[in-house]
Amino acid sequence: MGQIKVEKNVGGIQGLCVIEPTVHGDSRGYFMETYNENDMKEAGLDMVFVQDNQSCSTKGVLRGLHFQKQFPQGKLVRVIKGSVYDVAVDLRSDSETYGKYYGIELTEENKKQFYIPQGFAHGFLVLSDVAEFCYKCTDFYHPGDEGGMAWNDPEIGIQWPQVKGSYQGSASAEGYVMEDGTALNLSDKDQKWLGIKDTFKF
Template sequence: MKVTPTAIADVLVIEPRVFGDSRGFFFESFNQRDFNAATGTDFSFVQDNHSRSAKGVLRGLHYQLGQPQGKLVRVVRGAVFDVAVDIRPASLTFGKWIGLELNEHDNRQLWVPPGLAHGFLVLSDSADFLYKTTDYYAPAQERCIVWNDPTLAINWPLDGTPTLSSKDSVGQAFKAAAL
C-alpha cells in the first residue's frame, strides 16, 4: 500500500496495491498489520458501516465527544467529495480542513484519526460509502458542525443546496461547537 500524508497531521490517503487482468481485479482492502505499520498507529477497528446516498446528499460534519472515532473510509460505488476537519484544540492545524474525491475507480481510502470531524458530499448519481471505526457509535456523544460554517469555509463542489438530514441541517457553528 502507498500512504500519502495530507496537509493535516495524521490524516492519510491510502492507496492499496491493485492486481488486475482481463478477468477483473483484486486488492486487499484492509490488513490490520499492514495498516498499523504504514500509518505508525496501533488502532483496532470495532465497527464497519455502509451507507448509500443519492447525488447531492451531504452527510456531516460529524464527530463524537468522549469516545472519538477514527475512520478509515472508502467508496465502492460512485464518487464523493470527502472532508476531514481538524477539531483538536492543541493541533497546529486546528480549524483547517482537507477535501478530496474518493471514487470506485482509484480505490483510495482516507484515514481520519480520532479527534477530527468528517463529512462527505455525493458527486455521482449515487454512492456506496464504507468505513471502519475505532470506537462504537454513541448517539449521546455525537455532534455535528454545520456543513457551510463560514469560519471553516469548506469549498464543497456544489451546484446548489445539498440534501441534508434533519440533524445535519441544525449543526453547530464551528466556534460554538463543543470540542
C-alpha cells in the first residue's frame, strides 16, 4: 500500500488530481505500479475504469478540447514516451470554477498521472518529437456523442507552451507555430469547434 502520492483539487479546481507513483529504480532500470485500486481507494478515489486507450502523436499535434455529452468520461492520463502539455477545462455549470482550466506537463521522465473527472473538456499538445499517450476511462467511447470546444478560446485563455500566434476568431490552426517553427497540427474537426459561450448557453 501507499505506492502513490495524490495532490487533490489542483489549481483550485475541485476533483482534478495529480498522481505520482512510487518508482523503484536501480542500475538495471525501474519498476512502478501504474494503477492499484486499493491505493486509489485509500486516497479517496473510487472511480471504476472500463476502457484503456493509447495514442501516438508527433510534435505540434494538438488534440482537443474534447468531451462526451450524454456519457461523460473520467480520464486518468499519462505519457509513456515523450512529453505533452495536458489540459482540463471545468464545464460543470454549478461549479465555482466553471470555465477555468488547469494544465500540466506530463512526461516519460516525471511519470505523473492526471485524473480528470466527469464534467471536463480535455486536450493535449505534443511538445516532444513523438509522444505516446495512455489513458483509462470511466465510460466507453460512444460514437456520435462527442462534443468539443475551441482550443484557443480567449474566454478560457489557455496558455499553450511553445505556441506562437494570435486568435483570429476561430479554432483554425492557421497562423500558429511552435517556437522551433513546427506548424501546429489539428484535425479538421478540432478546427471547427466553437468557444465556450457558444457551446454552452445556460
